[in-house]
Amino acid sequence: MNSGTFYAIGVGPGDPELMTLKAVRLLRESPCIYVPTSRLSTQTWVADVVNTYAADAANICSVSFSLGTDRQMRQEHWQQTASNIISQLLQGKDVAFVSLGDPLLYSTCIYLLRALQKQWPQVPIEIIPGISAYAHCAALTNFAVGEGTQPVTILPTMTAINDLQSAINKGGTLVLMKIGRHLQEIVDLLADNNLIDQSVFIARAGLPDQRIETNLRCLYGADPGVGNLAIILIHTNTEYI
Numbered sequence: 001m002n003s004g005t006f007y008a009i010g011v012g013p014g015d016p017e018l019m020t021l022k023a024v025r026l027l028r029e030s031p032c033i034y035v036p037t038s039r040l041s042t043q044t045w046v047a048d049v050v051n052t053y054a055a056d057a058a059n060i061c062s063v064s065f066s067l068g069t070d071r072q073m074r075q076e077h078w079q080q081t082a083s084n085i086i087s088q089l090l091q092g093k094d095v096a097f098v099s100l101g102d103p104l105l106y107s108t109c110i111y112l113l114r115a116l117q118k119q120w121p122q123v124p125i126e127i128i129p130g131i132s133a134y135a136h137c138a139a140l141t142n143f144a145v146g147e148g149t150q151p152v153t154i155l156p157t158m159t160a161i162n163d164l165q166s167a168i169n170k171g172g173t174l175v176l177m178k179i180g181r182h183l184q185e186i187v188d189l190l191a192d193n194n195l196i197d198q199s200v201f202i203a204r205a206g207l208p209d210q211r212i213e214t215n216l217r218c219l220y221g222a223d224p225g226v227g228n229l230a231i232i233l234i235h236t237n238t239e240y241i
């Protein structure tokens, strides 16, 4: 019997119309769909998208993000999920795993892909790219991400806040993701570097409570939760503005 294929499907940043035709087709056809769930429940819309497109007979499994800081526990969690998926693939069933945005950009799907390949190096996989959140945020604000010779730096601020000043010094465009509780610190640093007027803030792009701020001064003293599911785009040079 032929084994099934593992599909890592990017479902875009939140607007259901920003999904690829291939993602929609595969969700409709998949007999088994894994949906990552987070205790922050910022991704409930991912589950909504799956419920919209999945066939009635599809088996939908929630898989916890396992956000703990214990590296070994996280690895064991993904190894266990991988081993469940492999047993389904070996029965000839296709398995899909959905990812917010693109599956290969700061996505939990990367851990799962590694775990699958560790247990079965030749595991049949197909990765379906999705529209990344930063691309949607740029489109919503008409913000040119890469232009001319300018470099583009994507920074996961939650873990790399200390690298922000050196990224600013490097120049070009900065894309700050995973902002969370660092929002105030970031706004202060942008003010210190005279970059407030060259930055835009977009939260929950494409979702009903989307928020866009082109004047980041209004974020001084904002509720700490405002930085969740948000992106800041910064032009550090004025040459191309």
Ligand SMILES: C[S@@+](CC[C@H](N)C(=O)[O-])C[C@H]1O[C@@H](n2cnc3c(N)ncnc32)[C@H](O)[C@@H]1O
Binding pocket: 013, 014, 099, 100, 101, 102, 103, 104, 105, 106, 107, 108, 131, 132, 133, 134, 137, 176, 177, 178, 179, 202, 203, 204, 205, 206, 207, 228, 229, 230, 231
């Ligand atoms: C775990 S990463 C996932 C990134 C995703 N794989 C992608 O390609 O965009 C989560 C981060 O993506 C950003 N993000 C995802 N969806 C977003 C949205 N709808 N609006 C704004 N930012 C979003 C936020 O910075 C959030 O902290």
